[in-house]
Amino acid sequence: MEKFNNQLIESAYLELKQEFDLLDDKSKILRSKTLTDLLKSIKDQPDSNRAQFGAEVNRLRDFFQNLIDQVNRRVVAKLDQIDISAPFDSNLVVSERPHLLRFDQGSIHPINQELEEIISIFNLMGFEVEENLELDDDFHMFDSLNFPKNHPARDDYDNFLLEDLDNQGHHLLAPAHTSSMQHRILKKNKDLLLTESIAKIIPGRVFRNENIDARHEHTFYQLEGIYVGRNISLGNLISTLEIFLNQYFKKELNFHTQPSYFPFTEPSFEFVMSCPYCDGGGCNVCSMSGWIEIIGCGMIHPNVLNMAGIDSKRFNGFAWGGGIDRLVMMKYGIEDVRYFESGKLNFLRQFK
Ligand code: DAH
Secondary structure: OOOOOOHHHHHHHHHHHHHHHHOOOHHHHHHOHHHHHHHHHHHHOOHHHHHHHHHHHHHHHHHHHHHHHHHHHHHHHHHHOOOOOOOOOOOOOHHHOHHHOOOOOOOOOHHHHHHHHHHHHHHHOOOEEOOOOOOEOHHHHOHHHOOOOOOHHHHHOOOEEEEEEOOOOOEEEEOOOHHHHHHHHHHHHHHHHHOOOEEEEEEEEEEOOOOOEOOEOOEEEEEEEEEEEOOOOHHHHHHHHHHHHHHHHOOOOOEEEEEEOOOOEEEEEEEEEEOOOOOOOOOOOOOOOOEEEEEEEEEEOHHHHHHOOOOOOOOEEEEEEEEHHHHHHHHHOOOOOOHHHHOOHHHHHHHO
C-alpha cells in the first residue's frame, strides 16, 4: 500500500483509491475534485513546506497515472490476442465482437464540448448559429468589412493564401477571423429586419501565420456575434457580453471596455473582464494584472451595413468576436493552446 508523509495527502489517497476501483473510466480520477483541489492548494502552502507538499501531491497524481497506464496496457494486450481478420458479422451485438469493445472509445473534443455550452447560453438570449466557411476570399475578409484598399490594418491578419484565385483574380484564403462571415450573413438575413432583428452567432475555425508558442496557434477557434435592429445601443452590446461571460464562467465577473480600432466597427472596443482564474487578484493567466482583454467588439460601421444592403439610417447594431480556445483555457487553467490541435490523448481524455 502507498504511503504519503502528509496526513492530508494520505487521506486523499485512501479516498481516491476506493473511488478508482469503482470507476469504469479510470482516467476520471485525474480530474476528481479531491485531486485538482490538492494540486491547486500547492501554491497556498507556506514557503517552507511548498516544495515538499508539491512533490507529494505530484507523487499521488503519478501514482494514479501509473495505475491507469497499467490498466490500459492490460486491455491493449487483450485486444492484441483477438483475430481481427475474422469475417465481419454485422448482426452480432457489440459484446459479441470483442475487438470492437475498445477500452478507449474516444470523446468529443473539449472545444466542441465547450462550444455546445456557449451556443446554449446564446440560444437562450435569442441568438441562432450560422456556419463558418474555412475557405474565403479577399472581398469577404477585407473589403466587405470596410478595410480600405492597401490599409495597414490588413497586415494585422497574416493570412494563409491558396494558389487558386477568386473571380477578381485574388488568391483564395484561409480566413483569419470569423468576421469574414458578417457580410454574407447580414445580406442573407436582411429581410428579417422587416419584422424582427438579426441575432446570429458564428463559431468557426480560423487561421493565421503566427509564430507558434504557448499562446499562439496557426489554427484556432473564434466566436463571432452580430445583432442588428432598430435603436440598438452600446448598453445592449455590453449587457449581452456580460451575461454571456458570467454564465460561461459561472461567476459574477467585473467588466470594463477599452477603446480599440477595427475598421468594421465604430466605435470599437476591447471588452475586458476580471480574471476568472484568480478573481482579479493577479496570476499567470492574467499576467498578474487581474484583467483580461477577451473580446473585440463595437457598433457595426454604417458602411458594413450599407454594403450588405441594409439601410444604416434605419438600422444599426453591434458585433463582437473572440477566441474560443482562450475562454476554454481560462476556464480550466490550460497553459498551452497547442494542446488543442495536438491530438495528445492524455490531454483529451481529461475532458471525457
Ligand atoms: N475580427 C476581430 C479579430 O479577430 C475581432 C472582432 C472585433 C470581431 C470587433 C468583431 C468586432 O465582430 O466587432 O481580431
